[in-house]
Amino acid sequence: MCNVNNKELKVSAIKNGTVIDHIPAENLFKVISILGLENIPNQVTFGTNLESRKLGRKSIIKVADKFFEDAEINKISLVAPQAKLNIIRDYEVVEKRVVNVPDEVVGIVKCFNPKCITNHEPIVTHFAVQSKQPLELKCRYCEKVTTEKQMEIIK
Amino acid sequence: MIKNKSLVSITDFTKDEILRIIELAADFEADPNQRLLEGRIIASLFFEPSTRTRLSFETAINRLGGRVIGFSDANATSTTKGETLKDTIKMVSNYAELIVMRHPLEGAARYASEQSRVPIVNAGDGANQHPSQTLLDMFSMHKTQGRLDNLKIAMVGDLKYGRTVHSLIQAMSHFSPTFYFVAPDELKMPNEYKDFLRAHGIPFEEHRDMNEVIDKVDILYMTRVQKERFSDLLEYQRVKDAYILHNSMLESTRPNLRILHPLPRVNEISTDVDSNPKAYYFKQAENGVYTRMAIIASILGVK
Numbered sequence: 157m158c159n160v161n162n163k164e165l166k167v168s169a170i171k172n173g174t175v176i177d178h179i180p181a182e183n184l185f186k187v188i189s190i191l192g193l194e195n196i197p198n199q200v201t202f203g204t205n206l207e208s209r210k211l212g213r214k215s216i217i218k219v220a221d222k223f224f225e226d227a228e229i230n231k232i233s234l235v236a237p238q239a240k241l242n243i244i245r246d247y248e249v250v251e252k253r254v255v256n257v258p259d260e261v262v263g264i265v266k267c268f269n270p271k272c273i274t275n276h277e278p279i280v281t282h283f284a285v286q287s288k289q290p291l292e293l294k295c296r297y298c299e300k301v302t303t304e305k306q307m308e309i310i311k
Numbered sequence: 312m313i314k315n316k317s318l319v320s321i322t323d324f325t326k327d328e329i330l331r332i333i334e335l336a337a338d339f340e341a342d343p344n345q346r347l348l349e350g351r352i353i354a355s356l357f358f359e360p361s362t363r364t365r366l367s368f369e370t371a372i373n374r375l376g377g378r379v380i381g382f383s384d385a386n387a388t389s390t391t392k393g394e395t396l397k398d399t400i401k402m403v404s405n406y407a408e409l410i411v412m413r414h415p416l417e418g419a420a421r422y423a424s425e426q427s428r429v430p431i432v433n434a435g436d437g438a439n440q441h442p443s444q445t446l447l448d449m450f451s452m453h454k455t456q457g458r459l460d461n462l463k464i465a466m467v468g469d470l471k472y473g474r475t476v477h478s479l480i481q482a483m484s485h486f487s488p489t490f491y492f493v494a495p496d497e498l499k500m501p502n503e504y505k506d507f508l509r510a511h512g513i514p515f516e517e518h519r520d521m522n523e524v525i526d527k528v529d530i531l532y533m534t535r536v537q538k539e540r541f542s543d544l545l546e547y548q549r550v551k552d553a554y555i556l557h558n559s560m561l562e563s564t565r566p567n568l569r570i571l572h573p574l575p576r577v578n579e580i581s582t583d584v585d586s587n588p589k590a591y592y593f594k595q596a597e598n599g600v601y602t603r604m605a606i607i608a609s610i611l612g613v614k
């Protein structure tokens with residue numbers, strides 16, 4: 157525990173808010189984009205290329221005064237399936253949460269099929285999650301399956 | 312309830328709905344001039360040309376006494392000026408009571424069904440779905456075999472890219488079939504469909520040679536083996552003749568065997584088969600009109 161606390165000190169502490177830990181370092185900016193953190197007025201601090209036994213290099217994001225809904229936070233499961241959330245109130249961790257792959261993915265992911273209508277007209281993509289591990293997303297429109305390897309995050 | 316429902320993918324219809332379409336198609340065949348759509352307007356939007364499918368649908372609409380508006384090629388419309396599919400569908404759904412559409416992009420019909428105020432009948436969206444073809448194939452099987460249950464069905468040729476065989480597998484899964492897949496290695500049935508069959512407990516065998524299965528099946532479903540599908544042209548040269556059906560191969564087949572093909576055929580069925588009473592592909596195409604009458608009449612609730 158002592159060790160963990162030391163690492164967390166590398167990014168300044170927050171009084172109230174959410175700490176998102178165990179984000180694969182290479183997906184930090186995808187998580188920021190999926191959660192729309194570049195467009196909110198809250199104080200956001202992040203650290204990246206931190207050492208992690210599980211992930212090699214990880215990132216961590218701290219968002220002050222922000223508490224996410226499950227549906228919102230589960231969106232990041234596509235790029236950070238092992239992410240852990242610490243809910244902070246008055247500098248204390250009051251709750252820990254993990255992320256779950258949702259049953260449906262709306263937006264976020266591009267359909268891998270170049271002949272899919274969603275890649276030719278301004279349409280919000282919509283997938284049914286056919287398998288969570290490994291991730292398989294079935295497009296509502298072209299009915300093709302986008303796998304984890306083929307997955308590309310929009311914007 | 313089929314009324315007011317779009318038909319985008321064959322999986323949109325339940326077993327009972329499929330059987331209802333087949334029953335209605337038989338009814339229209341027995342009496343093809345039922346003017347149930349007198350004075351009503353149906354749109355036929357072909358964003359890519361397909362003369363065969365368009366004529367079949369438009370004949371069906373005309374037989375029902377309905378009127379057709381639309382286009383047969385997107386080059387003739389404002390879509391070439393950059394109008395979105397959404398806008399075209401929004402406009403046309405103000406004029407027509409049902410839209411038949413064909414589009415080169417996959418998923419176009421599903422998207423249109425979400426934008427349209429009126430039902431959409433998918434007449435083909437790229438390599439994805441073509442459900443009226445599947446229903447006419449099933450009507451043809453039912454008509455020639457007197458049943459859909461427990462049929463032994465051989466599918467021959469391009470089983471990898473052929474959307475008709477993929478849809479047919481899904482739709483026939485309601486009726487306890489046995490499948491025999493005959494294809495060159497490069498064009499074998501994809502794993503996702505074999506997994507689907509295993510999950511539904513439907514038996515299938517895979518073969519490279521048609522002669523191994525031809526004598527034991529009720530339906531021989533032929534498809535085109537296209538040169539463009541091969542990464543190795545030598546491989547194409549080597550296998551192409553093995554997927555051509557000749558009349559001499561039919562000698563000891565079952566008397567009830569019927570040969571189906573979604574057409575157009577190139578050379579995969581030799582012309583000497585055409586006069587064999589087991590050849591059914593031209594009649595199958597005619598069945599398409601009755602099947603499409605059944606689809607349109609039931610969606611519009613006039614039958």
Ligand SMILES: [Zn+2]
Binds near residue numbers: 273297
């Ligand atoms: Zn798609």
